[in-house]
Amino acid sequence: MFYLSFKAFFMNSFLFFSQVKSVTLIFRCDLMELYSGNYKLYLIVPLILTIVFLFIVLVYPGVQPGIDLKGGTQIIIRSDTPADAVELKELLEQKFDFTELSINSISSPTTHGINIQFSGETTLDKAKAELDLAKSLLESDPVQAEQHALNSISLSSKFFKASDEGLKGKELIEKADEIYSKAKDALHQEIKSVVAVNFGLSSDFFFSTKEVPPVLGQTFWDNALFVSIVALFGIIIVIFFFFREFIPSVAVIYAGIFDVLTALALMSLTGIALGLNSIPALLLLIGYSVDTDILLTTRLLKRKDKTPRKRVIDSMKTGLTMTFTTITAVLVMLVLSYFYQIDVMFNISAVILFGLFGDLIVTWMMNAPILLWYVERKAKKA
Secondary structure, eight states: OHHHHHHHHHHHHHHHHHHHHHHHHHHHHHHHHHTSSSGGGGGHHHHHHHHHHHHHHHTSSOOOBOHHHHOEEEEEEEESSOOOHHHHHHHHHHHOOEESOEEEEEEOSSOEEEEEEESEEHHHHHHHHHHHHHHHHTTTOHHHHHHHHHHHHHHHTTTSOOOOTTOOHHHHHHHHHHHHHHHHHHHHHHHHHHHHHHHTOOTTOEEEEEEEOHHHHHHHHHHHHHHHHHHHHHHHHHHHHHHOOHHHHHHHHHHHHHHHHHHHHHHHHHTOOBSTTHHHHHHHHHHHHHHHHHHHHHHHHHOOSSOHHHHHHHHHHHHHHHHHHHHHHHHHHHHHHHHTTOHHHHHHHHHHHHHHHHHHHHIIIIIHHHHHHHHHHHHHHO
16 A cells, blocks of 8 residues: 555656656747847847936936935824825915925825925024024124024024023024024924824824935935945946956946936836935945846856857846845835835835846846857857
């Protein structure tokens, strides 16, 4: 009885693996067909997408910098009750004089939320300008400095009632600075009150503020741009030094740029701002793209054990396994961050996911055809 059961198991296993082997062979044959014929026509797709993505990034709708890079205030609200972003924007515009006000509502199975972002409030911006003038004129023109400090206090009193208490000189300016800070806090509390009253939220809902001065935002942008340029030039130097051939090196570099361009275009379309969270994700995409394209380029240029087309297919199987494994992991991170409303993780995973889809296109529809054509042309000349 045991012998018969074992024999049946062995025969079924043999049939199963025979079928798997047949499917594998069919799949392999189908892959081989991908680069038969005029495979250079694949280049049309990434070239057209490059033009489209450039238009989206540079013209419409364009990449929007976050408050990390341009300065401003962000208020994050989380509650059990959903709120209408359009209605809230109308309420805030009626009550306050914000510049570049944008409101996005978010809902998930566990919570609801609103992200409020604005560059500034006109009255408080004027109060800050008067305060800065007072500080700059304190040594050279104390009388004018005191007048600017009084103007700042007068403007700030729209949100926080206070008097100058008969102070003079440096003490008056310090008092104006204190009143301005309290006026900003009062503004945030008024926003919180408007949200709570009009949407029936309990007093203990989550409310946080993040403020970045424009000067600091510009500093962040300059530093991020410098790091990105240095990283790109470093990668270019390493690639040219490693391969020492112009066409393969340019193909690898273009693939990395295409990945970033894809991510930026889809960020523009989905409303994800360019900030200190998304820039590291974009740099990571360059590294990932270079990794997959170096794998392909090395197998095609360095190995001689198979025909160029078979080496492309071998690289494709390895590359697709890597990419789809990464996509699966990033999708899990994206879903979990959406479910629990973790904004930073959601933005990072979304940017990486955008770039990975771009990497699939540019690696196998541009880089592979270019390298295959390059290797086959060299073989004919040899």
